[in-house]
Amino acid sequence: MAGKRKYELKQRAERLEETRRRITEATVELHRTVGPAATQISEIARRAGVQRVTVYNHFPDEASLFAACSAHWRGLHPAPDPAEWTTIEDSGERLRLALYALYAWYRETEPMTSNILRDAQTIPALGAAVESSIGRYMAHIREILAQPFSARGRRRERLDASVRAATDFNFWQALASLGDRDAAELAATFVEIAGTR
Numbered sequence: 244m245a246g247k248r249k250y251e252l253k254q255r256a257e258r259l260e261e262t263r264r265r266i267t268e269a270t271v272e273l274h275r276t277v278g279p280a281a282t283q284i285s286e287i288a289r290r291a292g293v294q295r296v297t298v299y300n301h302f303p304d305e306a307s308l309f310a311a312c313s314a315h316w317r318g319l320h321p322a323p324d325p326a327e328w329t330t331i332e333d334s335g336e337r338l339r340l341a342l343y344a345l346y347a348w349y350r351e352t353e354p355m356t357s358n359i360l361r362d363a364q365t366i367p368a369l370g371a372a373v374e375s376s377i378g379r380y381m382a383h384i385r386e387i388l389a390q391p392f393s394a395r396g397r398r399r400e401r402l403d404a405s406v407r408a409a410t411d412f413n414f415w416q417a418l419a420s421l422g423d424r425d426a427a428e429l430a431a432t433f434v435e436i437a438g439t440r
Contacts, residue, residue: 263301265291267311271355274312278358279369305368313376320352322380325387334391338434341388342409342427349415350423356412384410392438405437 269290273282288295302308323344331337349356363370385406394402408414409430418426 259301262291262293262297263311266293266298266301267308267315270308271312271315274358275355278362279309279366280362305366306372309369309372313372316352316355317376320348320355323348325384328387332391334438335431335435337391338388338409338431339427341384342430343423345384345410346415346419346423346427349412350419353416357416360412381410388434389438394438398438402434402438405434409434 266287269287270282272290273286284295284298288298291298298308302311323341325341328337328341331340359369359373363373385403388410389402389406392399392402414430415426418429421429
């Protein structure tokens with residue numbers, strides 16, 4: 244009898260996990276195509292094949308839904324790992340490698356990233372999620388890219404501002420038509436000028 248009960252509990256847990264996955268995937272696709280601000284719970288439920296109340300049972304607030312979607316998306320589209328860049332001493336080589344990897348990731352994730360960054364301005368829970376995930380990641384990248392330069396004072400301010408610009412998603416969009424390698428080369432040159440003059 245205990246074995247049967249254990250089996251039933253396991254089956255129930257698997258069904259719950261499957262339902263949660265379907266809700267998450269439906270939400271991710273809506274965020275990618277129309278954006279979080281235009282995503283309706285009724286449409287998430289319809290696409291996931293569940294009732295609205297089921298969505299709320301699994302995700303009682305926006306923050307929990309955004310966290311699940313973010314984790315799912317990052318699993319499918321991992322951001323470049325900056326650890327390998329820290330082994331490159333040459334500042335120009337480090338910049339070019341990092342910016343090329345970052346720009347290729349931006350290209351791969353452009354519709355979603357564009358929607359998320361746009362809607363984070365108007366949805367507080369999304370803004371907080373973006374700041375705690377992509378915000379921290381970008382701050383870490385910027386630190387790694389500025390580190391090899393020995394700029395101080397006003398030149399350091401210019402360097403930091405140029406690194407912020409070069410790693411910004413909107414900056415990449417402005418250069419995207421060049422292709423990611425040429426865009427990375429141009430952006431790296433921009434940072435180098437700011438860091439050495």
